Amino acid sequence: MSTMTLQSIQEEYGDRATASPLERELYSRDLGPVPALMVDPLFRTRPDLIVRPGTTEEIANLVRRCGAEGIPVTPRAGASTVFFNAVPVKAGVVIDLNALTGVVALDEAGMTVTVKASTTWSDLEAYLNAGSLACKTVPSSAPAATIGGWLCMMGHGIGSLKYGSLLSQVRSIEAVLPDGTVKRISRTTEPSLDWFAASEGTLGIITEVELEVRPLRPMRHFLLHIPDNHAAVQVMNLLMAAQVMPYNLHFSDSCFVRAMQDLGLSQASPNPGGLLLVDYEGGTDELAEAGITIQKILKEYTSVTLLSESLAQTEWDERYKSIRIKRGGPAVLGGELLLPVNSLAGYLDDIRKMADVYSVNFLSYAHVVSPEQALVMSMFFADETKTLQYIINLSLVKKIQDAGYRHGGCPYGIGLWNTPYLRRIYSSSQLTVIRERKRKLDPLGIMNPGKVYRTPFMLNALNFSLGMEVLAGVRRIFGKGW
Amino acid sequence: MSNHNKTYNTLEQESLICARCGYCRGVCPVYRAIGWESASPRGKLSIARQVFSLKDQQKLDDEFVHRVTQCTLCGACAQACSTDIDLRRLYMDLRERIAGMGLAPKGYTALQANLAANRNITNFANQDRLDWAQDVDDPEQLEPRAGAEVCYFVGCVSSFFPQASEVALSVTEILTEAKVDFTTLGGDEWCCGFPLLASGRPDEAREFMQHNVERIKALDIHTFIASCPSCYHVWHQGAPEFLDGYKLEILHSTEYLIRLIKEGRLTLGEMEARITYHDPCDLGRNGGVFDAPRAIIQAIEGVELVELAHNRMQSLCCGGGGNLQSVDAELAGAITAMRVEEIKATGAQIVVSACQQCEQMLSAAIRKAGLKVKVMDISQLILEVLG
Numbered sequence: 001m002s003t004m005t006l007q008s009i010q011e012e013y014g015d016r017a018t019a020s021p022l023e024r025e026l027y028s029r030d031l032g033p034v035p036a037l038m039v040d041p042l043f044r045t046r047p048d049l050i051v052r053p054g055t056t057e058e059i060a061n062l063v064r065r066c067g068a069e070g071i072p073v074t075p076r077a078g079a080s081t082v083f084f085n086a087v088p089v090k091a092g093v094v095i096d097l098n099a100l101t102g103v104v105a106l107d108e109a110g111m112t113v114t115v116k117a118s119t120t121w122s123d124l125e126a127y128l129n130a131g132s133l134a135c136k137t138v139p140s141s142a143p144a145a146t147i148g149g150w151l152c153m154m155g156h157g158i159g160s161l162k163y164g165s166l167l168s169q170v171r172s173i174e175a176v177l178p179d180g181t182v183k184r185i186s187r188t189t190e191p192s193l194d195w196f197a198a199s200e201g202t203l204g205i206i207t208e209v210e211l212e213v214r215p216l217r218p219m220r221h222f223l224l225h226i227p228d229n230h231a232a233v234q235v236m237n238l239l240m241a242a243q244v245m246p247y248n249l250h251f252s253d254s255c256f257v258r259a260m261q262d263l264g265l266s267q268a269s270p271n272p273g274g275l276l277l278v279d280y281e282g283g284t285d286e287l288a289e290a291g292i293t294i295q296k297i298l299k300e301y302t303s304v305t306l307l308s309e310s311l312a313q314t315e316w317d318e319r320y321k322s323i324r325i326k327r328g329g330p331a332v333l334g335g336e337l338l339l340p341v342n343s344l345a346g347y348l349d350d351i352r353k354m355a356d357v358y359s360v361n362f363l364s365y366a367h368v369v370s371p372e373q374a375l376v377m378s379m380f381f382a383d384e385t386k387t388l389q390y391i392i393n394l395s396l397v398k399k400i401q402d403a404g405y406r407h408g409g410c411p412y413g414i415g416l417w418n419t420p421y422l423r424r425i426y427s428s429s430q431l432t433v434i435r436e437r438k439r440k441l442d443p444l445g446i447m448n449p450g451k452v453y454r455t456p457f458m459l460n461a462l463n464f465s466l467g468m469e470v471l472a473g474v475r476r477i478f479g480k481g482w
Numbered sequence: 483m484s485n486h487n488k489t490y491n492t493l494e495q496e497s498l499i500c501a502r503c504g505y506c507r508g509v510c511p512v513y514r515a516i517g518w519e520s521a522s523p524r525g526k527l528s529i530a531r532q533v534f535s536l537k538d539q540q541k542l543d544d545e546f547v548h549r550v551t552q553c554t555l556c557g558a559c560a561q562a563c564s565t566d567i568d569l570r571r572l573y574m575d576l577r578e579r580i581a582g583m584g585l586a587p588k589g590y591t592a593l594q595a596n597l598a599a600n601r602n603i604t605n606f607a608n609q610d611r612l613d614w615a616q617d618v619d620d621p622e623q624l625e626p627r628a629g630a631e632v633c634y635f636v637g638c639v640s641s642f643f644p645q646a647s648e649v650a651l652s653v654t655e656i657l658t659e660a661k662v663d664f665t666t667l668g669g670d671e672w673c674c675g676f677p678l679l680a681s682g683r684p685d686e687a688r689e690f691m692q693h694n695v696e697r698i699k700a701l702d703i704h705t706f707i708a709s710c711p712s713c714y715h716v717w718h719q720g721a722p723e724f725l726d727g728y729k730l731e732i733l734h735s736t737e738y739l740i741r742l743i744k745e746g747r748l749t750l751g752e753m754e755a756r757i758t759y760h761d762p763c764d765l766g767r768n769g770g771v772f773d774a775p776r777a778i779i780q781a782i783e784g785v786e787l788v789e790l791a792h793n794r795m796q797s798l799c800c801g802g803g804g805n806l807q808s809v810d811a812e813l814a815g816a817i818t819a820m821r822v823e824e825i826k827a828t829g830a831q832i833v834v835s836a837c838q839q840c841e842q843m844l845s846a847a848i849r850k851a852g853l854k855v856k857v858m859d860i861s862q863l864i865l866e867v868l869g
Contacts (some may be wrong), residue, residue, distance in 0.1 A: 026519040031502045052517055080504050120508055144504035273493045323501045323564045330498035
């Protein structure tokens with residue numbers, strides 16, 4: 001790696017470039033609380049240099065210069081993921097993209113907005129709402145997640161049930177490719193737009209996104225208390241088959257609800273059971289029809305209770321704050337997976353049995369992102385100050401993923417830490433296709449290396465499975481009360 | 483709803499609870515001005531976790547200490563926090579730990595020396611606290627007087643800084659006009675203790691608070707008003723510990739003045755103007771007072787009140803809080819400049835605030851930006867339209 005090049009970049013960018021130890025430390029992590037003991041011996045997560053460019057041209061210049069010297073480049077914006085998606089594993093340069101914010105153009109007639117890639121979803125939503133427009137879909141981490149970052153992570157979230165994934169709403173992007181060229185990319189270009197969805201910054205740096213918007217319309221929220229997970233899935237299916245498609249369906253299982261109540265964070269029904277938040281948006285007729293659908297369901301499922309409007313409104317208002325459960329931690333560990341909706345109840349039954357085996361309490365919620373699939377998060381409390389126990393507890397994350405896999409699910413997001421599950425996420429032919437794309441666009445492998453495409457040796461599926469099984473065995477015998 | 487409902491256990495626990503989600507970044511004026519992760523609330527908590535929760539003292543270096551002082555204590559991060567952490571309190575705790583280790587920045591030294599010697603933030607003697615009142619009709623009426631209906635707590639800035647003393651003069655004139663039986667603590671008024679809290683010296687701050695509460699009790703006064711939002715906030719939070727059953731209504735001046743308007747003790751005239759209102763952090767987000775100042779402005783016939791893009795709970799800081807000016811005046815100015823952009827966008831002729839510090843920061847930045855926008859404290863606005 002060229003020290004001269006790094007020095008020269010640092011000089012050129014002045015106070016927008018740093019190699020300060022404090023900054024390097026902070027840019028070597030994301031949300032995932034992985035102990036240094038597991039990271040430092042295996043990966044070089046501390047960048048050599050961090051740069052904050054302000055324009056597409058500056059980003060292109062940086063990428064070109066790093067490419068010429070084979071310096072790894074890791075793009076980073078909100079860094080609101082947990083798999084080291086935006087954390088370097090081979091040092092090099094981190095490009096902090098957070099200065100790239102703001103709306104570039106609004107086309108009200110065409111119902112599209114073009115926005116700089118590091119604008120947060122909350123900021124875009126606020127901008128659009130002021131003009132009686134809204135995003136079609138937003139991530140459940142909208143105050144931190146950025147437009148470009150979420151597209152890089154595939155983009156299933158709130159509103160996806162009605163309006164589809166983010167990819168389906170994006171018309172075009174501007175991206176800096178690994179060779180430093182700047183290209184406007186759509187569905188008809190080569191490379192194509194879909195290459196970049198879920199690419200996690202490995203194919204280039206998205207700098208602008210043109211996406212579809214919707215009119216801002218009134219909403220109606222219903223909160224259903226459902227004692228049984230199987231009934232919950234049946235109710236979800238009925239809601240999705242009804243005349244009006246809900247904008248959003250969010251299910252919290254009874255363990256999650258109970259934990260929130262214990263922490264004083266939920267005032268919902270004191271009876272055991274899960275909570276299904278059903279959100280509609282639309283015209284007066286649609287919202288009236290939604291009410292009729294809910295009443296039909298209440299008639300058919302006598303065990304289902306409709307909770308108050310104010311509780312439903314509170315659940316909706318706090319839609320970005322599910323992580324508040326962490327107050328029961330101090331840490332939470334868990335797995336996020338894409339699961340067939342119809343497998344949700346079976347999966348939850350399965351992990352409940354597993355919870356008994358490992359003397360742990362799994363708390364789960366599910367976000368329905370299409371009529372077929374739900375994004376499920378299952379988690380448990382942990383304490384990272386007890387390093388050994390904490391590392392052993394990590395084996396339960398794999399147990400969660402294994403349970404999901406048995407029910408047709410796979411991890412959501414790859415980064416570094418989910419590479420051991422690569423074969424669960426992609427078929428062989430799909431892997432061949434995405435690797436070929438990577439080879440084509442980034443033959444030198446400088447763009448966010450060590451992510452998505454291959455499993456590092458120490459994390460290869462066999463090592464990983466064996467290691468985790470041993471730790472799970474220890475956890476099973478000694479882990480009661482951890 | 484204000485930040486009062488936020489949760490706080492210990493620095494060690496809260497640093498671990500932080501999810502590092504980054505919801506705090508976009509709303510933090512310091513992060514917005516600086517741009518580096520270490521300037522963000524989550525960055526600071528991340529290091530605090532290493533140092534205090536995971537006991538890695540090596541991470542406690544000068545750069546981190548400087549970052550901890552680069553905070554206006556505006557509380558926007560606490561409002562955004564996904565895990566409900568009272569970050570404002572956490573920062574003060576963090577500053578206390580740092581001060582306890584002897585690592586407090588030099589910028590705090592002069593401030594603390596003044597407070598220890600003079601019981602106010604300046605190098606003026608505390609007996610001179612009422613010097614600002616020389617121009618009122620009867621300065622003697624402001625000397626401490628037992629049994630008055632109301633005690634007006636003037637605050638250090640309005641007592642000793644000529645520009646800010648306009649606020650004290652306006653409040654005095656309004657109260658006199660409304661025939662309110664009021665007094666002050668005069669030379670017995672000590673600093674409310676906020677600068678001590680903000681520099682990590684809560685025990686000393688408590689001494690100041692105790693002294694002031696005892697003075698109020700001795701005067702047998704049961705209504706307290708402060709025109710400084712930080713004084714108001716500190717009293718609201720800290721006085722109950724020392725009141726010990728003594729009944730004292732603690733109000734910001736805007737809450738008291740709107741009461742006078744509604745009771746018909748003050749009559750406001752007309753003013754043709756487009757006015758915007760800047761929420762002081764300690765009055766609004768941290769104090770929960772949003773409506774009283776707006777109600778006063780709207781009580782003036784002919785005024786058009788336009789809201790700033792960020793208002794009420796989402797209001798942006800003026801840059802003048804948290805002792806930031808004493809350690810990094812340039813950063814404070816950069817934060818004010820961001821707020822001035824929002825003021826400019828409203829097209830308002832007048833920006834009104836209810837804090838002498840906000841007024842000072844905004845006046846300087848508006849002058850620097852060459853804008854034709856008048857900056858007024860709400861008491862000055864009332865005075866201008868007093869019928």
